[in-house]
Structures are given as structure tokens and as C-alpha cells.
Amino acid sequence: MDFEFTEDQVMLRGLVREFLSEQCPVSHVRAMMEHPRGYDRDLYRRLVQLGMLPFPEKYGGAGLGMIEQAIVLEEMGRIPYPGPYFATVILAGGAIMASGDSRAQMRYLPAICNGDLAMSLAFLEDGISWGPDAIGLSMAREGESYRLDGIKRFVPFGQSVDDILVVARSGGGRGAEGISLVAVPADAPGLVIEPEVMMDLTSKTATLRFEGVRVPAENRVGPEGGAWPAVEVALRQAAVGASAEMLGAARKALEMSVDYAKVRKQFGQYIGQFQAIKHKLAEMLELVENAHAAVYYAAWALDAGAPDAALAASVAKSTVNVAARRVCGDAIQVHGGIGFTWEYDLHLYFKRAKHLEPLYGDTEYHRERVLQEALAGRVAGSA
Amino acid sequence: MDLSYTLEDQAFRQWVRAWLAENVPRHKLTTMEEKKAWHRKLYDAGFIGMGLPREYGGRDARPMEQAIVGEEMVRAKAPPPLNGLGIAIVIPTLIHHGTEQQKRRFIHKLLTAEELWCQLYSEPNAGSDLASLQCRADLDGDEFVINGQKIWTSGAHEADWGLLLARTDRSAPKHQGISCILVDMHTPGIEVRTLKQISGSEEFCEVFFTDVRVPRENLVGELNGGWRIAQTTLSYERGGNTLSRYARLLQQVTRLLDVCRVLQRDGRPAIEDPVVRQKLGQIYAEMEVLRYASLRILSRLERGLRPGPESSLAKLHYSELDKRVQELILDILGPYGQQVGGIPDELALEPGAAYGEAGSWMYAFLWSRAGTIYAGSSEIQKNIIGERVLGLPKEVRADRVAAQVAGAASGDGAD
Numbered sequence: 016m017d018f019e020f021t022e023d024q025v026m027l028r029g030l031v032r033e034f035l036s037e038q039c040p041v042s043h044v045r046a047m048m049e050h051p052r053g054y055d056r057d058l059y060r061r062l063v064q065l066g067m068l069p070f071p072e073k074y075g076g077a078g079l080g081m082i083e084q085a086i087v088l089e090e091m092g093r094i095p096y097p098g099p100y101f102a103t104v105i106l107a108g109g110a111i112m113a114s115g116d117s118r119a120q121m122r123y124l125p126a127i128c129n130g131d132l133a134m135s136l137a138f139l140e141d142g143i144s145w146g147p148d149a150i151g152l153s154m155a156r157e158g159e160s161y162r163l164d165g166i167k168r169f170v171p172f173g174q175s176v177d178d179i180l181v182v183a184r185s186g187g188g189r190g191a192e193g194i195s196l197v198a199v200p201a202d203a204p205g206l207v208i209e210p211e212v213m214m215d216l217t218s219k220t221a222t223l224r225f226e227g228v229r230v231p232a233e234n235r236v237g238p239e240g241g242a243w244p245a246v247e248v249a250l251r252q253a254a255v256g257a258s259a260e261m262l263g264a265a266r267k268a269l270e271m272s273v274d275y276a277k278v279r280k281q282f283g284q285y286i287g288q289f290q291a292i293k294h295k296l297a298e299m300l301e302l303v304e305n306a307h308a309a310v311y312y313a314a315w316a317l318d319a320g321a322p323d324a325a326l327a328a329s330v331a332k333s334t335v336n337v338a339a340r341r342v343c344g345d346a347i348q349v350h351g352g353i354g355f356t357w358e359y360d361l362h363l364y365f366k367r368a369k370h371l372e373p374l375y376g377d378t379e380y381h382r383e384r385v386l387q388e389a390l391a392g393r394v395a396g397s398a
Numbered sequence: 399m400d401l402s403y404t405l406e407d408q409a410f411r412q413w414v415r416a417w418l419a420e421n422v423p424r425h426k427l428t429t430m431e432e433k434k435a436w437h438r439k440l441y442d443a444g445f446i447g448m449g450l451p452r453e454y455g456g457r458d459a460r461p462m463e464q465a466i467v468g469e470e471m472v473r474a475k476a477p478p479p480l481n482g483l484g485i486a487i488v489i490p491t492l493i494h495h496g497t498e499q500q501k502r503r504f505i506h507k508l509l510t511a512e513e514l515w516c517q518l519y520s521e522p523n524a525g526s527d528l529a530s531l532q533c534r535a536d537l538d539g540d541e542f543v544i545n546g547q548k549i550w551t552s553g554a555h556e557a558d559w560g561l562l563l564a565r566t567d568r569s570a571p572k573h574q575g576i577s578c579i580l581v582d583m584h585t586p587g588i589e590v591r592t593l594k595q596i597s598g599s600e601e602f603c604e605v606f607f608t609d610v611r612v613p614r615e616n617l618v619g620e621l622n623g624g625w626r627i628a629q630t631t632l633s634y635e636r637g638g639n640t641l642s643r644y645a646r647l648l649q650q651v652t653r654l655l656d657v658c659r660v661l662q663r664d665g666r667p668a669i670e671d672p673v674v675r676q677k678l679g680q681i682y683a684e685m686e687v688l689r690y691a692s693l694r695i696l697s698r699l700e701r702g703l704r705p706g707p708e709s710s711l712a713k714l715h716y717s718e719l720d721k722r723v724q725e726l727i728l729d730i731l732g733p734y735g736q737q738v739g740g741i742p743d744e745l746a747l748e749p750g751a752a753y754g755e756a757g758s759w760m761y762a763f764l765w766s767r768a769g770t771i772y773a774g775s776s777e778i779q780k781n782i783i784g785e786r787v788l789g790l791p792k793e794v795r796a797d798r799v800a801a802q803v804a805g806a807a808s809g810d811g812a813d
């Protein structure tokens with residue numbers, strides 16, 4: 016057993032950190048907050064071309080695992096990177112991989128790997144729910160095409176990606192029965208895309224209204240009516256990926272707070288000398304280190320196909336949700352007035368972490384999942 | 399002990415409610431003229447500074463009557479009056495420490511909002527440690543010459559006057575060289591720059607003073623006696639009217655309950671979800687305790703007791719409570735709680751609120767992060783409670799050690 020990163024993993028982190036700190040300075044992040052697309056296409060292309068994608072080499076990927084994705088996403092959380100990497104690679108790409116549909120993989124993954132194709136996954140509708148019952152958007156076969164009607168909300172970068180992988184319901188059915196995946200080009204007639212404005216302006220999202228949208232039948236990904244297992248895998252990876260990103264944001268907020276506590280003086284001493292601050296920072300570190308353990312355990316478990324992979328993913332998301340909220344919130348407190356200003360960067364991390372908190376399952380959802388897995392005996396060593 | 403409202407209070411409440419029903423503007427007030435006109439109407443109705451003696455434009459109202467007005471205003475969704483900080487701190491300062499002439503010159507115009515005020519206390523290097531402030535006011539004949547910088551000054555960009563703390567004796571120990579001065583914000587040499595907050599709004603400012611000349615008669619109290627004055631006013635700022643904070647939260651939570659009947663969680667209205675119900679129950683219980691605690695403070699005020707260090711307990715309570723409650727609200731609303739643009743009207747706190755504007759769940763959430771920082775951070779409040787309420791020995795602190803070494807008495811600092 017070895018909980019330390021391999022040399023390659025350390026190099027990967029260094030590569031991503033260097034790339035992002037050079038190519039994506041905070042001035043760029045702030046520019047993208049005001050930008051309707053929310054990201055720079057050229058930067059995005061160069062980012063995916065760094066050679067760190069999880070997809071098989073035959074599609075142009077690097078064949079890396081979830082541990083590597085967690086490393087990459089943690090780095091992105093530290094920026095926080097504005098762009099559809101998560102949407103394309105973890106959500107859409109993850110579902111396409113998990114679908115086992117080699118035709119669809121051939122069609123989409125090479126374009127994703129060379130940066131030509133940015134995608135997203137449309138899951139949530141009006142209600143908040145992360146199970147298959149959330150899906151009501153209807154997908155009906157009409158000759159050689161499908162007709163889509165319904166609504167999707169909070170679609171990550173839904174206003175500025177090329178194709179949207181839509182989780183839809185075909186042929187009635189309930190629960191996991193009848194869930195299908197279909198790729199819809201953003202410019203499809205009948206698709207109305209309304210940009211949303213979220214607290215985290217670096218995370219663009221959109222409401223998508225499907226009013227008789229028609230797409231060729233070949234755009235379906237995975238079996239008709241049988242795509243839920245692939246969606247579930249993608250959501251589980253997303254929960255771990257989001258946790259990694261939140262961990263990055265939280266650790267960055269902690270580092271800024273520790274640095275600040277060492278230079279800010281009040282009452283003739285560094286504020287870090289006050290136990291109120293020192294203890295707060297110590298607790299923040301405890302939360303961050305435990306979040307690290309939870310994220311990378313889960314990432315490893317997914318890669319290893321461990322019996323407790325689902326359990327670990329939900330442990331990670333529920334733990335990091337709580338940790339990131341506390342750490343980023345306390346970071347503002349430690350900074351005092353300056354932490355409440357727009358010009359100071361702390362709120363960028365606070366808001367990114369908060370943005371991801373309810374997505375891909377909130378704390379209560381994942382605690383429930385943890386319990387279900389434990390009760391079912393799918394725990395460590397149960398294989 | 400009897401916690402029911404007296405018949406007199408009940409009748410007063412009915413009267414206030416009726417007045418508000420008739421007079422609250424139906425559209426959003428946008429321009430300063432509109433806001434001032436509404437404020438003036440409230441003033442004429444006797445709702446502004448109502449606890450003040452009649453000679454200063456008040457009506458000698460009891461604290462309970464003030465609280466009732468505050469509560470009813472929130473209930474009626476009345477736009478808030480202007481000059482909140484001025485009324486809370488400048489007026490008590492002037493009444494306790496100002497000259498007759500200052501009282502006559504300033505109080506009426508402040509109450510009517512003909513003149514808007516700001517609080518020029520914090521500096522880049524003097525926040526919690528307010529007494530270390532460096533902004534200078536040097537006497538030159540019968541004028542002060544002010545040089546230095548203030549920061550986080552709420553409303554400075556709209557203010558006509560500022561209540562300034564400045565250093566008037568640089569050789570004295572830090573608490574003993576500070577004076578309290580009234581500054582006309584239109585004086586040459588004052589530059590105000592707004593700062594944007596994490597909420598996206600611009601309410602606080604940096605204020606730069608370069609050779610700003612202020613007549614000596616604008617000094618409040620004694621020269622170098624400013625610290626004691628600041629101490630009294632800070633306790634007013636902290637004590638505040640916690641009942642109207644309760645009312646504001648209640649308004650938000652009432653809306654939340656409506657939203658929970660519409661919002662679907664896991665295929666049913668959120669209001670039927672046991673987890674959501676637990677959180678709503680917690681929010682409600684916390685709010686009720688805030689109301690009870692506020693009533694307890696009120697009843698002490700009714701008996702004529704002044705807010706003392708105990709006001710730190712109230713401040714710590716409501717500011718930390720607000721953070722907890724706003725987190726719970728966002729938990730319940732999921733991504734909708736963070737959505738501003740494109741949120742369905744039936745799920746919004748106030749439909750149509752934009753980023754950086756009051757009226758969204760997000761805005762209330764973000765502002766809850768400020769409450770534990772301004773008017774003395776939670777850490778500072780805990781120090782005050784520990785040392786001045788519980789009587790614990792003081793923390794060893796570098797500035798106190800330095801003061802002891804210098805042979806000077808360690809002041810009882812802003813902590």
C-alpha cells in the first residue's frame with residue numbers, strides 16, 4: 016500500500032500547475048467572468064492537448080485514471096479554471112466511455128482529445144434529484160431521427176459548448192428503465208439556450224429548452240432505454256471530480272489564509288499569533304487533509320474497481336462538501352474586511368466550492384448513498 | 399415576568415400597520431430623491447429616531463415602540479430608511495458628547511436625511527485594532543488639517559458628513575491621542591473611491607484625506623478624548639435592534655416556505671422531504687430564539703439599562719446565526735439558491751433581482767459573511783465577552799506588553 020503519488024503523478028501535477036499559472040492567471044479568470052462564453056477556446060484546446068485525458072490512446076487520450084483526473088481537477092480548483100474541461104471530459108466523455116458504445120466513442124472521443132469538440136451533459140431538470148427519476152425530458156423515435164421535448168437546467172457551459180449529451184427518457188418507463196443518451200448539437204433547431212447567472216461567475220451554466228428538437232438516430236450514445244448505468248458511472252466520477260476541484264479551492268483558500276495570518280498585524284502582533292486564528296487555521300488544515308484522503312481514496316477505488324468504490328465516492332463528496340464550505344468560509348473570516356472585497360481573489364475559491372456543493376449530489380444525498388452501500392455490505396474488502 | 403404585549407403596544411402596532419399599508423411605495427425606489435422622499439415620509443410619521451427626546455426631533459418613544467416599527471416595516475416590505483448608521487451611532491455620540499450647537503446643527507438634518515452620514519473609523523492597518531489608527535488631524539490655528547486614509551467606509555460615496563476618528567497626539571499612548579471630529583465630506587482634499595464587494599455591489603469605500611481643513615468647532619468632546627467616545631458609540635452599533643433582524647429573516651424564511659411548496663426534490667415538493675423539514679425546523683427554532691433573546695434585551699432597555707458589553711453577546715449571536723441560516727437555505731434550494739439570472743420567478747426570493755442587487759438568495763447568503771466581520775469581528779466579540787463579561791484575565795498581547803514596558807498604562811483597547 017502506498018498513499019503517496021507516483022513520480023509520474025507528481026510530474027503531471029507540476030505540468031498542469033505550471034500551464035495554468037502561466038496561461039490562466041487570475042486576470043484571465045476575471046475576464047472570463049464577464050465573458051458571455053465564459054472561456055477561451057484556444058486556451059481550452061491547449062489544455063486538453065497537454066496529454067492527460069483519461070480516454071484510451073487509440074482515441075488520442077493518455078489512458079490515465081481517476082487519480083490523475085483528480086490531480087488535474089484539484090489544480091483547476093486552485094485557479095479556479097473557467098472552462099468546460101469538467102463538462103467535456105468528466106461528464107460527457109465519462110458517459111460516452113461508460114456507455115461502451117464504440118461507435119460513439121470513435122465519433123466523439125478523438126475530437127474531444129484534440130480539443131476540437133467541447134461538450135456538456137444535460138441532466139438536471141426543474142426538480143433537484145440525482146437518480147433516474149429526475150429524468151422526464153422525452154425522446155421519441157420518428158423514422159431515422161429522435162424528437163426531444165422538455166427542459167434541462169444548470170447545464171455546465173450549456174451556452175458555449177458544441178454538443179450537449181442529453182439524458183432523456185424514451186418510451187415512457189420509470190426509474191432506470193428507458194433512460195437514453197443522445198448528443199444534440201448546440202445549434203439544433205428548436206433548442207433554446209438561455210444563459211443562467213450563477214453566484215460563481217467562472218462557472219457558466221444554461222437552461223436548455225427542447226421544443227421539438229430533431230436529431231439523427233445515430234446521435235444516440237449507448238443502448239436505447241438502457242443508458243442509466245453509464246450515466247450513473249459518469250455521475251459517480253463527477254462526484255469525485257467535483258470533490259477534487261473543491262479540495263483545490265479549499266486548499267488554496269487555506270494557503271492564502273495562512274500566508275495572510277503571517278503578515279497581517281493587529282494589536283502589535285501577527286494575527287496568526289492569536290489562538291482564535293491559529294486554531295481556526297489548524298482546524299482548516301485538518302479538514303483539508305481529510306478531504307485529500309477522501310478524494311484520493313475514492314479516485315483510487317474507482318480506478319481499482321474496488322468493492323467500496325461507490326461508498327468511497329459518496330464519502331468523498333459528502334465530506335468535501337462540508338469541509339470546503341467551512342474552510343472557504345473561515346478563510347474570509349480570517350482575512351477580515353479584505354476577504355469581503357471583489358478585488359481580492361478569495362471569493363473566487365469560495366464561490367467555486369459553493370457552486371459544486373449541490374451538484375452531482377448534495378451532502379444529504381451522498382450520506383444516504385453511503386448508508387445504502389454500507390447496509391448492502393459493499394464495503395472495503397467485501398469483494 | 400409577562401411576555402405578552404401590553405394593550406398599548408398592540409394598539410400601537412395596529413396603527414403602524416395601517417399607516418404602512420397605506421403609505422409603503424408600490425414600486426422599487428431607485429433614485430436618491432425617491433429614497434429621500436420616502437425617508438421624509440417616515441420621519442414625518444414619527445418613525446425615525448423615535449426614541450430620542452422631543453427636543454432633538456424624536457418622540458420619547460419606548461424601545462418597544464421602536465422595535466414594533468422596525469418589525470412592521472419589514473413585514474410590510476417597506477424600503478428601509480436612510481442614514482441607518484448615522485442614526486445608530488452619530489446621534490448617540492452627539493447627544494452624549496456633542497455641544498449644544500452641534501446638536502442643533504446636525505441632528506435634525508441627519509434625522510430627516512437631508513444630510514447623509516458615514517463612519518470613518520477603520521483604516522488599512524487599523525481594523526480590529528482600531529486604536530492604532532494613523533489618520534492625522536493636526537491643529538493649525540482654529541482648524542484641523544487632516545491627512546491619511548480610511549477604508550471600508552460604508553456609504554462614503556453618498557455621504558455629506560462623516561464621523562471621523564483621527565490621531566491628534568502622536569506622542570501619547572495609542573488610546574489617548576485620538577479625537578472624534580465631524581467632517582464635511584464635500585471639503586476639498588477628500589477623495590472617495592468605491593470598493594466592490596463579493597456580493598457584486600459597491601457599498602463601501604476608501605477615503606483619502608490630503609490637507610483637509612476642518613474647523614476646530616467640529617471636534618466632538620475633548621481633544622484626545624475620542625477613544626472613550628468611540629467606545630460608547632460602538633456598543634450602540636453592536637446592540638442595535640435585533641428584533642428587526644429577526645423580522646428580516648422571518649420575511650426571507652416565509653418566502654422560503656412558499657418556495658419549498660413549489661420546488662421539487664426527489665419527485666415531491668421539498669416541503670415534504672424529511673431532510674428539508676429538519677432544516678426548516680432548525681431555521682425556525684433558531685429564529686425564534688433570536689426573537690426571545692431580542693425581547694429580553696428590549697425589556698432591559700425598557701427599564702432604562704444601557705447596552706453594555708453584553709451587546710457583544712447579541713452581536714455574536716445574530717451574526718453567526720445569520721451565517722448558519724443562510725447556509726441552510728442554500729442547502730434546501732440547491733443550485734437555485736445560487737442562481738440569479740434565469741431563476742424561475744416562483745423560486746426566487748424576489749423575482750427580477752440582478753447580480754449585485756439585494757433580493758436574491760445569493761445576495762443574502764454572501765452578506766451573511768460580512769456580519770461576523772464588521773462592527774467588531776466574532777473573535778473580537780468573544781474576547782470582549784471573555785474579558786469584560788466573564789471577567790477572565792486578559793490575553794497576553796504584544797501591544798499590551800509594549801505598553802507595560804513603556805511604563806504607560808495599558809488602555810482597555812478596542813478588543
Ligand SMILES: Cc1cc2nc3c(=O)[nH]c(=O)nc-3n(C[C@H](O)[C@H](O)[C@H](O)COP(=O)(O)OP(=O)(O)OC[C@H]3O[C@@H](n4cnc5c(N)ncnc54)[C@H](O)[C@@H]3O)c2cc1C
Nearest residue numbers: 287288289290291292293294295297784790791792793794
Ligand atoms: C484519561 C486521562 C488519561 C491520562 N493519562 C496520562 C498518562 O498516561 N500519562 C501522563 O503523563 N498524563 C496523562 N494524563 C494527563 C494529561 O496528559 C493531562 O491531563 C493533559 O496534558 C492536560 O493537562 P492538565 O490536566 O493539567 O490541564 P491543563 O494543562 O491545565 O489544561 C486545562 C485547559 O487549558 C487548556 N490549555 C492549556 N494550555 C493551553 C494553551 N497553551 N493554549 C490553549 N489552551 C490551553 C487545555 O486545553 C485545557 O482545556 C491523562 C489525562 C486523562 C484525562
Ligand SMILES: Cc1cc2nc3c(=O)[nH]c(=O)nc-3n(C[C@H](O)[C@H](O)[C@H](O)COP(=O)(O)OP(=O)(O)OC[C@H]3O[C@@H](n4cnc5c(N)ncnc54)[C@H](O)[C@@H]3O)c2cc1C
Nearest residue numbers: 289291348349351352519520525526550551552772775777
Ligand atoms: C461590509 C463591511 C462594512 C464595513 N463598514 C464600515 C464602516 O462603515 N466604517 C468603518 O469604519 N469600518 C467599516 N468596516 C470595517 C470593519 O469594522 C473591519 O473590517 C473590522 O473592524 C475588522 O478589521 P479588518 O478588516 O482590518 O480585519 P483584521 O482586524 O485584520 O482581522 C483579521 C482577522 O484577525 C482577527 N483578529 C484580529 N484581532 C484579533 C484578536 N485580538 N484576537 C483574535 N482574533 C483577532 C479578526 O477577527 C479577523 O478574523 C466594514 C467592514 C465590512 C466587511
